[in-house]
Amino acid sequence: MILRDKHIRQIAKGDVEQFKMFYEIFFQPLCVFSYSILKNENEAEDLVQDLLLIYWNKKADFETVDSARAFLYTIAKNKCLNIIRDKKIHQKYFDYILNNEEVFFMNKVIENETYTILHQAINELPAQTKKIIRLSLSGLRNQEIADRLNISVNTVKTLKNHGYTALRTKLSDNLHALIFLSILMNQKNRLWRTTKTPEEYLDS
Numbered sequence: 477m478i479l480r481d482k483h484i485r486q487i488a489k490g491d492v493e494q495f496k497m498f499y500e501i502f503f504q505p506l507c508v509f510s511y512s513i514l515k516n517e518n519e520a521e522d523l524v525q526d527l528l529l530i531y532w533n534k535k536a537d538f539e540t541v542d543s544a545r546a547f548l549y550t551i552a553k554n555k556c557l558n559i560i561r562d563k564k565i566h567q568k569y570f571d572y573i574l575n576n577e578e579v580f581f582m583n584k585v586i587e588n589e590t591y592t593i594l595h596q597a598i599n600e601l602p603a604q605t606k607k608i609i610r611l612s613l614s615g616l617r618n619q620e621i622a623d624r625l626n627i628s629v630n631t632v633k634t635l636k637n638h639g640y641t642a643l644r645t646k647l648s649d650n651l652h653a654l655i656f657l658s659i660l661m662n663q664k665n666r667l668w669r670t671t672k673t674p675e676e677y678l679d680s
Contacts, residue, residue: 478596481540484648488536495535498544500599505554507592513556523555590619590650595647598639608632 477500503524510520511647527548531538538544598609604625611621618636622629 479541479625484538484541485542488538488559490535495532501592501595502545502548503528504595508591509549510552514559519559521553523559527551527555539620540589593650594643594647597643600646601639601642605635605642608635609643610637612636 479498483494483497484567506524506527507517507520510523510660514520514523530551531544531548534547538547577600598606601609604627607625612618616624618629618632621632621636623676625632
C-alpha cells in the first residue's frame with residue numbers, strides 16, 4: 477500500500493475505503509512516535525485515535541500526502557507536549573524537549589518515516605507470512621503464534637524465516653530500515669498492532 481496524493485483527495489471527498497488505507501498506514505507509526513515521547517502505551521494509542529478522528533473531521537482541508545503527514549505529526553507533537561505539561565513529575569523531561577524541540581522532533585519524524593517504510597514492506601508479504609511477522613514483532617512466541625493461527629510450529633518457523641529474509645531483501649537499500657527491523661526483532665515491540673480496526677474506529 478503506497479499512499480499517494482490522489483488518495484488524500486479521495487479521502488477529502490469522504491471516501492471511507494481510502495481512509496481505511498490511510499488509517500492502516502499511519503496508525504502504528506504515530507503510536508510509536510507518541511509512545512517515544514509519552515512512554516505510555518495506552519496514552520499513545522488513545523492520542524492517535526483522537527488525532528485520526530480530528531483528521532477525518534478536517535479531511536477536506538488536505539490535498540497532498542505531505543500536507544496530511546505534516547498535520548498529523550504537528551498535532552501529535554502538540555498533544556504529547558500538552559500531556560507531559562500536565563504531569564508535573566515529567567517537568568525535567570518536558571524542559572529537555574522544549575530546549576531541544578527542533579532536533580528532538582526531527583529525529584522522531586525520521587525514525588517514524590523509517591517505521592512506515594518497514595510497515596509497508598511487511599504489508600507486501602504473503603497474507604499468512606504477514607500475520608506471522610506481525611505477531612512475532614508484537615511479542616508472541618512461535619508456539620503462541622501457531623496456536624493463534626491454528627497451524628504447526630514448524631510452519632510458523634518456516635514462514636517467519638522466509639518473511640524476514642524477504643524483508644531484508646526489500647529493505648536492502650535502506651540501512652536505517654534494516655537496523656530498525658533488527659531492533660524490533662530483538663525488542664518485540666508491543667506497539668506493532670492496533671487496538672481497533674479501521675471499521676471499528678469509524679463506527680465508534
